[in-house]
Amino acid sequence: MSKRKKINDEVPFILKHRTTGEKILYAFVFFILFIWALTFLIPGVWLVIQSLHDQWGYYVAISFDGPFAIPDVLHFENYIKTFSMLDANGVNYGGMLLNTLWYMVLAIFYCPIWTVITSYVFSKYKFRGREFLYALIIFAMVIPIVGTGGARYKLIADLKLYDSGPLYVLATGIGGFSGSFLIMYGIFKNISWSYAEAVFIDGGGHFTAFLRIMLPQALPAISVLLLDSAIDLWNESHTFIMYLPSTPTIATGLYYAQAAIKRFGYPLYYAGIVMSIIPPIVVFAINSDFMMRSLSIGGLKG
Amino acid sequence: MNTSFKKTHSINYMKRKETFFIWAMLALPLISWIIWYWYVNLSSILNAFKDVDGTWSFINFKTFWESLTAPSTDLGSISVGLKNTFGYYLQDLLIFIPLQILLAYFLYKRIPGFKFFRVIFYLPSIISGVAMTSVFKAMIATDGPLGVILESMGMPLEHALLSVPSTATKTIMAYKLWVCLASRMLLLGGALARIPIEVLESAKLDGVGPGRELINMIIPLISSTLITYLILGTTGIIGASGPILLLAPDHQSLGTTTLNYWIFDKVYAKGVHMAGQYNLVSATGLAFTVVLVPFVLTVRWLLEKIDVVEY
Numbered sequence: 165m166s167k168r169k170k171i172n173d174e175v176p177f178i179l180k181h182r183t184t185g186e187k188i189l190y191a192f193v194f195f196i197l198f199i200w201a202l203t204f205l206i207p208g209v210w211l212v213i214q215s216l217h218d219q220w221g222y223y224v225a226i227s228f229d230g231p232f233a234i235p236d237v238l239h240f241e242n243y244i245k246t247f248s249m250l251d252a253n254g255v256n257y258g259g260m261l262l263n264t265l266w267y268m269v270l271a272i273f274y275c276p277i278w279t280v281i282t283s284y285v286f287s288k289y290k291f292r293g294r295e296f297l298y299a300l301i302i303f304a305m306v307i308p309i310v311g312t313g314g315a316r317y318k319l320i321a322d323l324k325l326y327d328s329g330p331l332y333v334l335a336t337g338i339g340g341f342s343g344s345f346l347i348m349y350g351i352f353k354n355i356s357w358s359y360a361e362a363v364f365i366d367g368g369g370h371f372t373a374f375l376r377i378m379l380p381q382a383l384p385a386i387s388v389l390l391l392d393s394a395i396d397l398w399n400e401s402h403t404f405i406m407y408l409p410s411t412p413t414i415a416t417g418l419y420y421a422q423a424a425i426k427r428f429g430y431p432l433y434y435a436g437i438v439m440s441i442i443p444p445i446v447v448f449a450i451n452s453d454f455m456m457r458s459l460s461i462g463g464l465k466g
Numbered sequence: 467m468n469t470s471f472k473k474t475h476s477i478n479y480m481k482r483k484e485t486f487f488i489w490a491m492l493a494l495p496l497i498s499w500i501i502w503y504w505y506v507n508l509s510s511i512l513n514a515f516k517d518v519d520g521t522w523s524f525i526n527f528k529t530f531w532e533s534l535t536a537p538s539t540d541l542g543s544i545s546v547g548l549k550n551t552f553g554y555y556l557q558d559l560l561i562f563i564p565l566q567i568l569l570a571y572f573l574y575k576r577i578p579g580f581k582f583f584r585v586i587f588y589l590p591s592i593i594s595g596v597a598m599t600s601v602f603k604a605m606i607a608t609d610g611p612l613g614v615i616l617e618s619m620g621m622p623l624e625h626a627l628l629s630v631p632s633t634a635t636k637t638i639m640a641y642k643l644w645v646c647l648a649s650r651m652l653l654l655g656g657a658l659a660r661i662p663i664e665v666l667e668s669a670k671l672d673g674v675g676p677g678r679e680l681i682n683m684i685i686p687l688i689s690s691t692l693i694t695y696l697i698l699g700t701t702g703i704i705g706a707s708g709p710i711l712l713l714a715p716d717h718q719s720l721g722t723t724t725l726n727y728w729i730f731d732k733v734y735a736k737g738v739h740m741a742g743q744y745n746l747v748s749a750t751g752l753a754f755t756v757v758l759v760p761f762v763l764t765v766r767w768l769l770e771k772i773d774v775v776e777y
Contacts, residue, residue: 185675186675186676197579197587200647201583201587204586204590205586207601207605210605227609230614282495285491289487289488291485306766307755308702308704311752312748313729313730314729314732314742314744315509315510315744316502316510317742318509319501321740338495339495339499340492340495340496341499370487371487398594399596405734406733406734414594415594415597418597422600437596437597437600441593444592444594445589445592448585448588449585452585455652
């Protein structure tokens with residue numbers, strides 16, 4: 165059965181039938197949304213065009229030929245030059261890419277695991293102090309304490325974690341009680357405990373039950389959160405601007421590079437932006453259905 | 467008796483193993499939480515009452531009050547930040563949430579091209595803010611596409627929109643409006659996907675149109691998700707802001723600051739390490755927390771009184 169037919173079969177006939185009024189309304193909404201969508205697509209095309217100019221051609225185009233003037237010669241070599249010429253805080257684009265990658269790998273495989281662990285324990289075990297701790301977690305989420313950035317900054321400096329690269333992530337990345345705690349808590353709450361009991365009867369322990377039985381069952385929902393956080397991590401700039409200025413990632417590097425844009429020219433800068441947005445778009449394009457369906461099915465329940 | 471002893475012993479042994487497992491799993495996250503949440507919060511409260519040398523003092527609250535009551539001509543003051551913060555909060559509450567619900571509804575109803583729109587409008591969520599704002603700035607520049615279009619219509623831009631106080635904050639708000647459809651799309655879509663299709667089927671058979679369907683059925687059915695947004699929005703009211711650092715960071719002359727950005731600016735201190743006004747930030751945060759907590763709890767209490775449809 166084709167994918168389109170399968171989707172159509174999921175919707176009852178009565179809901180597919182549209183009155184004339186509905187058809188007019190939907191056509192109107194389609195028109196509005198299409199115009200809105202164009203405001204994303206046109207800048208995308210503009211961005212690619214600008215990245216293919218040479219520096220002189222860029223100024224000629226914006227001064228005389230208009231913002232959408234296509235260069236006579238397409239300078240694809242800009243994309244190569246960007247790696248060596250576009251730099252920020254002494255790190256070139258290649259270095260920024262490496263910084264982004266180590267940060268992503270570390271943050272994806274190290275940081276979320278703590279939330280998985282805490283949410284699992286809180287959702288499946290009753291222990292002394294649980295109710296008190298759970299109330300504290302909710303209190304911390306609900307009560308908006310603001311202005312702690314100064315105290316945090318001082319603590320990071322006191323602990324010699326400022327500008328310490330991966331050490332900063334290792335020390336501050338042990339979370340467990342952030343916003344996704346409740347989502348993960350709901351996911352584990354929905355998994356039957358009888359699977360774990362079967363493991364205990366077979367002589368397995370709590371670690372076995374967690375690693376071999378419960379974790380794999382929660383994996384689809386966890387994967388969605390990981391994919392989502394991978395995209396966020398790729399785009400992360402605040403942490404690096406604030407605490408890790410010597411190891412700029414691509415997003416941070418592009419931010420710093422704005423101040424020195426005339427040194428290497430707009431086309432290289434725009435080539436850098438194009439390259440920065442390709443990976444998240446590819447990841448999303450491949451996984452969009454999975455992300456949207458998984459979160460709607462598993463993540464929000466409970 | 468022997469069997470009973472074994473049983474007791476076995477249960478105790480299993481209980482000990484379980485306790486070991488629980489605390490082995492929770493030890494590091496709890497230690498980290500104590501340091502990065504509780505210690506930071508406590509030291510922030512104490513720092514609010516200390517001057518730069520560490521002597522106990524109310525100087526930070528005095529400075530905070532002066533900035534809060536400064537004339538509106540002082541564009542970098544907390545009072546301007548407070549006004550802008552409420553502007554961003556109301557924009558989210560009154561414009562973004564209704565727009566996002568409408569979009570989620572029409573995508574759920576599978577309007578033509580719904581898959582295409584779903585991907586396009588989600589793009590700002592997956593593209594870095596640095597990239598999005600760079601392109602936006604270029605688009606609205608006097609020599610950019612917007613400038614060229616307005617010039618051809620006989621209304622040339624006299625100055626860059628982000629370069630003068632009268633238009634800078636409005637332009638940041640326009641940017642937020644442009645990209646607003648992306649946020650909450652996944653979760654609102656998820657809430658809609660859980661609505662039993664039979665409910666909509668029977669409404670359709672009764673001749674219910676899209677307007678009534680949305681207002682009388684869909685919104686009540688996703689009310690728990692909407693209430694969560696309202697609670698989170700109110701909790702994060704002080705954080706309501708825009709990408710000021712990326713679009714118009716010179717808030718002292720542009721009046722673009724928000725409370726969130728004001729705090730960031732005082733801590734960041736233009737990137738000079740340990741040059742921030744950390745204690746002033748703590749005092750400001752403490753003052754707003756004291757005012758905000760009763761407000762948030764009241765809103766939360768009122769919202770929780772609303773009957774949520776269970777299905």
